[in-house]
Amino acid sequence: MNMEFLQHIEWSRVIDLGIVYGLKILGALAIFVLGKWIAKVLTRVVKKAMEHAKVEATLVSFVGNMVYILLMVVVILAALNNLGVNTTSFVAVMGAAGLAIGLALQGTLSNVGAAVLLILFRPFKVGDFVEAGGTAGVVEEINMFSTIFKTGDNKVVIVPNSSVIGGNIVNYSAKETRRIDWTFGIGYDDDLKLAKKTLEEILLADDRIHADPAPFVAVSELADSSVNFVCRAWVNTPDYWAVNFDTVEKVKLVFDEKGISIPYPQMDVHLDKEEAAA
Structure with a gap:
């Protein structure tokens, strides 16, 4: 029991x-x-x-x-x-x-901290064209550890967030407009006023170039082999490269039509008479 x-x-x-x-x-x-x-x-x-x-x-x-x-x-x-x-x-x-x-995991956590800073202060966003961390490209993704870029030749570059936040960040897409700067040289024997007028006409004829601020053309330097003009124009950010390339091509073609030379570096060598006889 x-x-x-x-x-x-x-x-x-x-x-x-x-x-x-x-x-x-x-x-x-x-x-x-x-x-x-x-x-x-x-x-x-x-x-x-x-x-x-x-x-x-x-x-x-x-x-x-x-x-x-x-x-x-x-x-x-x-x-x-x-x-x-x-x-x-x-x-x-x-x-x-x-x-x-x-x-x-100090390095990994530093990337997480950098991600927090990138998201809070937002120096750039997905879709912007940015130069940071030793690379330049369109931002495709910002995750906890890295920022993913797509370069102009369609390569994917993964940059640690700590490298992005630890250096200079250049955001080319942050503003709606950008200024293009060119330098064009003409020969010393060419008509300076004609060249300046030609450059102004080329810039004013392009509808993609803003009228305000107006395009700027001026003589910037009397160089060793050329008289250099500086040209500046404002365009919408998406039009930057197209206008840049088109203008360079247009200047060369119009200068050729008007007989304005674009000199290349050259050196004149003067020989002493005795050395020449020898």
């Missing part, structure tokens, strides 16, 4: 413990599932609010991911707390582990 009574008590304890911990496990699972659903809903709400405010897509994606991660950390801690796990100690252990991981 005593053995049966003891076995009955042990099974009662097992059942009681099973019920208690089973409820805790079910509660933890419920907290996790419900918390995950709430985290997704709140993340969508935050993203839609930012999109409604016309925030850049890169920033929307970044903030949405950060919100979701933070909410999921809270959900996991709540689920563990429901199981009876001492979350205070758990947070301390995670903090120590995070510090160790951070020291081991």
